[in-house]
Amino acid sequence: MELIFLGTSAGVPTRHRNMTSILLNLQQPTLSQMWLFDCGEGTQHQFLKTSHHPGKLDKIFITHLHGDHLFGLPGLLCSRSMQGNPSPLTIFGPKGIKEFVEMALRLSGSWTDYPLTVKEISAGEVFDDGLFKVTAYPLNHPVECFGYRIEQHDKPGPLDAQRLLADGIKAGPLFQQLKKGQTVEMPDGRRVNGQDYLGPSTPGVKLAIFGDTAPCPAALAMAKEVDVMVHETTLEHEMAEKANSRGHSSSIQTAELARDANVGKLIITHVSSRYDWEGCQRLLAECRSVFEPCELAEDFSVFPLA
Numbered sequence: 001m002e003l004i005f006l007g008t009s010a011g012v013p014t015r016h017r018n019m020t021s022i023l024l025n026l027q028q029p030t031l032s033q034m035w036l037f038d039c040g041e042g043t044q045h046q047f048l049k050t051s052h053h054p055g056k057l058d059k060i061f062i063t064h065l066h067g068d069h070l071f072g073l074p075g076l077l078c079s080r081s082m083q084g085n086p087s088p089l090t091i092f093g094p095k096g097i098k099e100f101v102e103m104a105l106r107l108s109g110s111w112t113d114y115p116l117t118v119k120e121i122s123a124g125e126v127f128d129d130g131l132f133k134v135t136a137y138p139l140n141h142p143v144e145c146f147g148y149r150i151e152q153h154d155k156p157g158p159l160d161a162q163r164l165l166a167d168g169i170k171a172g173p174l175f176q177q178l179k180k181g182q183t184v185e186m187p188d189g190r191r192v193n194g195q196d197y198l199g200p201s202t203p204g205v206k207l208a209i210f211g212d213t214a215p216c217p218a219a220l221a222m223a224k225e226v227d228v229m230v231h232e233t234t235l236e237h238e239m240a241e242k243a244n245s246r247g248h249s250s251s252i253q254t255a256e257l258a259r260d261a262n263v264g265k266l267i268i269t270h271v272s273s274r275y276d277w278e279g280c281q282r283l284l285a286e287c288r289s290v291f292e293p294c295e296l297a298e299d300f301s302v303f304p305l306a
């Protein structure tokens with residue numbers, strides 16, 4: 001799994017930073033899907049500068065309806081249609097996302113030639129497909145805004161086939177059920193619990209991808225002990241009051257949250273266009289003064305997750 005930042009600027013683009021969009025490449029053995037978090041204007045152009053293709057997108061999560069997180073969506077949806085990829089796509093977002101998508105397609109005489117589902121969410125579990133569980137948390141921003149906690153389920157350990165054979169349990173179709181930790185009845189009437197023959201499970205990856213937010217009560221629970229927390233750092237700490245009054249966080253506030261939530265790594269993004277490269281390094285240094293395992297996302301930064 002890996003995170004690829006397609007846009008890292010707040011509000012408006014700069015020469016080096018497009019507006020917010022984050023690609024999560026799941027790279028699972030059984031599925032090649034990718035998920036997108038927010039879709040600022042120009043996201044489809046950013047895709048062209050990577051080796052990834054919007055046709056592989058399976059789900060899009062929108063944190064909130066501000067334009068710097070949303071205005072790339074109609075173009076991306078239409079281009080995906082023209083690229084001859086029929087795979088279905090689901091969009092999750094706050095109330096209003098359905099109207100926005102339907103209106104943009106209808107008024108521009110556009111359509112998608114793949115099944116498109118738009119689901120308006122509220123706080124709580126968004127879905128659990130057995131591999132991943134995604135939960136939405138309410139944040140503190142002038143419009144309804146969610147952060148997404150993504151939890152990969154732990155992977156069961158390998159089945160100890162040698163020990164099964166030693167106990168007189170022969171390889172066969174029942175092995176598949178035992179592999180999943182299920183209890184099965186053998187032809188001789190014995191009940192065998194797969195859990196007794198599984199090695200230690202591998203912990204799944206846990207991620208917290210925040211939308212725009214001032215510090216808020218839900219943030220701690222959302223980020224609690226994740227491997228990677230992605231959070232906005234719109235302004236430096238000296239401007240914390242201004243940041244908070246507009247529903248944003250300062251560098252130090254973001255780093256304090258990462259420290260308090262005991263996360264593995266903090267990645268900061270959504271930086272104000274007022275900062276040049278040196279300004280961004282200052283934001284990073286402020287964060288690291290509180291929480292050392294912190295990285296600053298640039299456009300096209302790639303962070304491996306597992």
Ligand SMILES: [Zn+2]
Nearest residue numbers: 010011068212
């Ligand atoms: Zn924003």
Ligand SMILES: [Zn+2]
Nearest residue numbers: 064066141212
């Ligand atoms: Zn916003």
